[in-house]
Amino acid sequence: MLRDAILGWFGGQSSSGAAAASVGFQGAALGWEPLAGRRALVTAGPTHEPVDPVRYLGNRSSGLQGYAIAAALVVLGARVTLVSGPVSLADPAGVNVVRVETGLEMERAVRAALPVDIAVCAAAVADWRVDGISGRKLKKRADMAPPVLTLVPNPDILAILSAPGPERPTLVVGFAAETDDVEVNAVAKRTRKGCDWIVANDVSAGTNVMGGPDNRAVLITEDGIERWPLLPKADLARRLAQRIAARFEAPVMASGGERV
Amino acid sequence: MLRDAILGWFGGQSSSGAAAASVGFQGAALGWEPLAGRRALVTAGPTHEPVDPVRYLGNRSSGLQGYAIAAALVVLGARVTLVSGPVSLADPAGVNVVRVETGLEMERAVRAALPVDIAVCAAAVADWRVDGISGRKLKKRADMAPPVLTLVPNPDILAILSAPGPERPTLVVGFAAETDDVEVNAVAKRTRKGCDWIVANDVSAGTNVMGGPDNRAVLITEDGIERWPLLPKADLARRLAQRIAARFEAPVMASGGERV
Numbered sequence: 001m002l003r004d005a006i007l008g009w010f011g012g013q014s015s016s017g018a019a020a021a022s023v024g025f026q027g028a029a030l031g032w033e034p035l036a037g038r039r040a041l042v043t044a045g046p047t048h049e050p051v052d053p054v055r056y057l058g059n060r061s062s063g064l065q066g067y068a069i070a071a072a073l074v075v076l077g078a079r080v081t082l083v084s085g086p087v088s089l090a091d092p093a094g095v096n097v098v099r100v101e102t103g104l105e106m107e108r109a110v111r112a113a114l115p116v117d118i119a120v121c122a123a124a125v126a127d128w129r130v131d132g133i134s135g136r137k138l139k140k141r142a143d144m145a146p147p148v149l150t151l152v153p154n155p156d157i158l159a160i161l162s163a164p165g166p167e168r169p170t171l172v173v174g175f176a177a178e179t180d181d182v183e184v185n186a187v188a189k190r191t192r193k194g195c196d197w198i199v200a201n202d203v204s205a206g207t208n209v210m211g212g213p214d215n216r217a218v219l220i221t222e223d224g225i226e227r228w229p230l231l232p233k234a235d236l237a238r239r240l241a242q243r244i245a246a247r248f249e250a251p252v253m254a255s256g257g258e259r260v
Numbered sequence: 261m262l263r264d265a266i267l268g269w270f271g272g273q274s275s276s277g278a279a280a281a282s283v284g285f286q287g288a289a290l291g292w293e294p295l296a297g298r299r300a301l302v303t304a305g306p307t308h309e310p311v312d313p314v315r316y317l318g319n320r321s322s323g324l325q326g327y328a329i330a331a332a333l334v335v336l337g338a339r340v341t342l343v344s345g346p347v348s349l350a351d352p353a354g355v356n357v358v359r360v361e362t363g364l365e366m367e368r369a370v371r372a373a374l375p376v377d378i379a380v381c382a383a384a385v386a387d388w389r390v391d392g393i394s395g396r397k398l399k400k401r402a403d404m405a406p407p408v409l410t411l412v413p414n415p416d417i418l419a420i421l422s423a424p425g426p427e428r429p430t431l432v433v434g435f436a437a438e439t440d441d442v443e444v445n446a447v448a449k450r451t452r453k454g455c456d457w458i459v460a461n462d463v464s465a466g467t468n469v470m471g472g473p474d475n476r477a478v479l480i481t482e483d484g485i486e487r488w489p490l491l492p493k494a495d496l497a498r499r500l501a502q503r504i505a506a507r508f509e510a511p512v513m514a515s516g517g518e519r520v
Contacts, residue, residue: 048318053439054384054463055319057311088348124314127400128407137439137463140387146413147388151406179313179397203314203397 033077034245039116040078041169042070043123043157045085047103051149052134059124060203063087065175065215066122068237070095073118075238076245081113085123103129103154110157118244119169121158121195124177129154162194171247173197173240179204186220197221199240219243293337294505299376300338301429302330303383303417305345307363311409312394319384320463323347325435325475326382328497330355333378335498336505341373345383363389363414370417378504379429381418381455384437389414422454431507433457433500439464446480457481459500479503 044066048056063084070082071092081096083106091097098109103125110119128151138147158174172195176186179202186200198220203209209216216230219240228239304326308316323344330342331352341356343366351357358369363385370379388411398407418434432455436446439462446460458480463469469476476490479500488499 051317054321054437055317055386057315058308058318059315061314126315127398137437138387140413146411148411149409151408153400153406177314177397 036077038078040073040080040118041113041116042066042120043083045087046124047085047126048101049126049129050133051130052138054137061124063089065233067092068234069120072237072241076241083109107155107157114167117170119161120173122175126154159193171196176200177203183218190220296337298338300333300340300378301373301376302326302380303343305347306384307345307386308361309386309389310393311390312398314397321384323349325493327352328494329380332497332501336501343369367415367417374427377430379421380433382435385417386414419453431456436460437463443478450480
């Protein structure tokens, strides 16, 4: 098979998923696209949950990691829909980008993108939204106490995608941004959500991951824990896309679309 | 005087502040800088008030209007410090930019920039910050009610700058983003804060002012109300800078620094 020839060319072994995926990425330059024919959904960025017409509850996600993953999956041949919260990033080339503001809007856009083979939930969807959004700007008055914001849970998009059913993607990858006990919390999150993999990272003060250029991840799969080094977000994205391609292990030729 | 010569050249009349300022701006291209020797402070953008290490309370200010005002004041010869909340805009040329996140940080940076002749408070400082910021990421737990956010008032930077005292700028300009009764609320705000002018605009849904390219303002001065047309934010900034220059009415030659 051509795939084996390329693996041999790059010194890879088809028995090693990671090696195959690594070669797969390099092979893309030769027109070998291991995810050709696969559909992928990536979520990225924060959500903004309105308090009133001008105020919102948000989070510090820049969207960089999710955008890089969408781009890396396209390079490996996948057809990618990126559902993005409010970020100041340009659309990645070749990606179908759907822009949303709130968690409820992101849920609707994600459901509309199904079915897909691969779902990567890199967005930092607000866990809560504000109960009782004011249609008018809340006024500050010296004679009135500040408002109290009552929160209600947002839809859990990772859990929705992970739930068994005819539209469940073959591979659901979640992200976990933690400030304490990163691995323990991430392993628990994988079980709780029912997703296949979790990419966990430490976003505590000083790590500069939220909004920063680099990321240090721990990948938690059905097979165990892989501790990855500190990497530029684009490199981490490529590594994850390669792991995803290896998981599918059914490379499709880009040119002609025949399975090898 | 050269100023009168330039006014005459452009058909302006020195008795008309607006005409003089308009000429002043055009005159800048000729090296005539009516705000040369003046120091200006501009605040811009939103503030982000942390809830925990990843979440914050924010508002939809893009910073565009304040950045444009800082740039327009520089063109007219002012030395400008721009205290900016978190925005994705490049530093305007020739402006000293101080970047902050929270309302408390903005207050400190503003105080550090004094004394100035002109202060333009275009930032949308959060009226409230969260009481009791969590040092750890708040966890969502199925068995726990969502958190309730208790808010406390942030420092009122416009009122601080407007208060009488040796460091009060000669001209303090506030902004009012309103969704109802724009002029009535803005006139009341001018009195309440003690500032000299208010630039008021309607940010209700559908106007697309917050984050959008255009702005329709009402300028409220000691002399009354001026209703300006819908303008690109850069044009509104130039118009405001011209009005400010007219108010100072003491043009200084840029080349050589001699007063005309």
